[in-house]
Amino acid sequence: DTEVTQTPKHLVMGMTNKKSLKCEQHMGHRAMYWYKQKAKKPPELMFVYSYEKLSINESVPSRFSPECPNSSLLNLHLHALQPEDSALYLCASSQEVSNTEAFFGQGTRLTVV
Amino acid sequence: GESVGLHLPTLSVQEGDNSIINCAYSNSASDYFIWYKQESGKGPQFIIDIRSNMDKRQGQRVTVLLNKTVKHLSLQIAATQPGDSAVYFCAEGYTGRRALTFGSGTRLQVQP
Numbered sequence: 001d002t003e004v005t006q007t008p009k010h011l012v013m014g015m016t017n018k019k020s021l022k023c024e025q026h027m028g029h030r031a032m033y034w035y036k037q038k039a040k041k042p043p044e045l046m047f048v049y050s051y052e053k054l055s056i057n058e059s060v061p062s063r064f065s066p067e068c069p070n071s072s073l074l075n076l077h078l079h080a081l082q083p084e085d086s087a088l089y090l091c092a093s094s095q096e097v098s099n100t101e102a103f104f105g106q107g108t109r110l111t112v113v
Numbered sequence: 114g115e116s117v118g119l120h121l122p123t124l125s126v127q128e129g130d131n132s133i134i135n136c137a138y139s140n141s142a143s144d145y146f147i148w149y150k151q152e153s154g155k156g157p158q159f160i161i162d163i164r165s166n167m168d169k170r171q172g173q174r175v176t177v178l179l180n181k182t183v184k185h186l187s188l189q190i191a192a193t194q195p196g197d198s199a200v201y202f203c204a205e206g207y208t209g210r211r212a213l214t215f216g217s218g219t220r221l222q223v224q225p
Contacts, residue, residue, distance in 0.1 A: 004156075033212055040121060042202055042215035043157065055211050090156050097211040101147060104156035 006091050006105035014113055015081060021108045023074040023091030031055075031097040032074040034066060035090040037107070043090055049074060050097045081112045121200075123220040132190040134219045136203035139184060143205040147213065148177060148188045152199045160188070160201075190221075198223045 004025045013019050023032065031050050035043035048056035049068045057066075063085075065077040074091055088109055092102040126132050138146075144165040149157035163170045163177045163186075170177050176189040186203050200220050204213040 006156075031211070040218075042217055045212045045214070048211050050211065092156075100145075101159050101162055102213055103159065104149075106154075106156045109154075 004091055004093055004103050004105035006089075006108050008108060009106065010109045010111075012111045012113060013078065013081065015083070017081075018077070018079045020078065021076040021089055021091075021110075023076075023105055024072055025093040025103070026072055027093065027095075027103070028071075029093035029095050029103075030071060031094045031100075031102075032068065033092040033094075033102065034074070034076050035092060035104075037088040037090055047076075048097060055097060078110075081110075083112050086111045121217050121219065123222060125222045125224060126193050128193060128195060128223055128225050130193055132188075132193045132197070132221060132223075134188045134190075134201050134221065136186040136188075136216050137184060138186065138203070138205050138216070140205065140207065141181075141184065142207045142209075144208060145206040146177070146179060146186050147204045147206075148175075148186075149202045149204060149215075150197075150199045151202060151218075157202060193221075193223050195223045195225055197221060 007022045034046040037043045045058050046060045047066045052068045063080050067075040088107040090107045091105045094100045094102040147162040148160040151157045161172045161177050168179050174191045178187045200218045202218045203216040206213045
């Protein structure tokens with residue numbers, strides 16, 4: 001199994017809603033990542049988890065809250081988002097942090113209305 | 114600051130031709146490089162990687178070249194096919210940096 005699975009594939013939410021994005025991998029990877037990608041732009045790193053501990057927070061606003069319940073799961077909790085937060089949210093995993101191939105999920109297309 | 118990338122040009126090639134996609138990076142500490150392919154509506158897909166102790170690596174129909182002197186990376190695709198049409202990103206990492214940094218991407222269009 002070399003897949004990173006993200007759910008949902010599409011999400012439309014209002015600015016007062018609370019929602020969560022989910023990511024799962026069963027490759028035994030110990031590093032998991034959240035990236036944000038706007039149209040025609042490269043993925044931008046948001047968070048890195050290493051061995052289920054938050055390793056990097058790239059100055060992401062607190063309306064985005066990551067959670068790593070176990071080594072296979074990564075969540076991104078969303079609250080009070082703005083329309084400019086609309087983007088493709090990508091989850092990735094790698095065997096270890098840095099210097100290893102990262103496998104990406106298909107992403108969640110988020111629209112904030 | 115650190116940067117990896119290139120402006121987002123579009124490379125248009127004929128089916129069967131070879132394609133060359135270029136990437137410049139500025140961090141001399143970078144020691145690991147990856148090329149990803151991203152099709153519309155999908156996540157990035159690994160193509161090939163190379164470490165800084167190498168200057169060339171070949172895969173199936175793809176070759177990555179690394180020139181550390183000028184901080185330049187290229188991806189060569191042989192006999193380009195319509196299924197190769199996508200946006201291609203280079204990404205770099207280095208020891209101590211706990212995630213990859215992506216360049217700005219190149220759109221490859223393959224004309225049948």
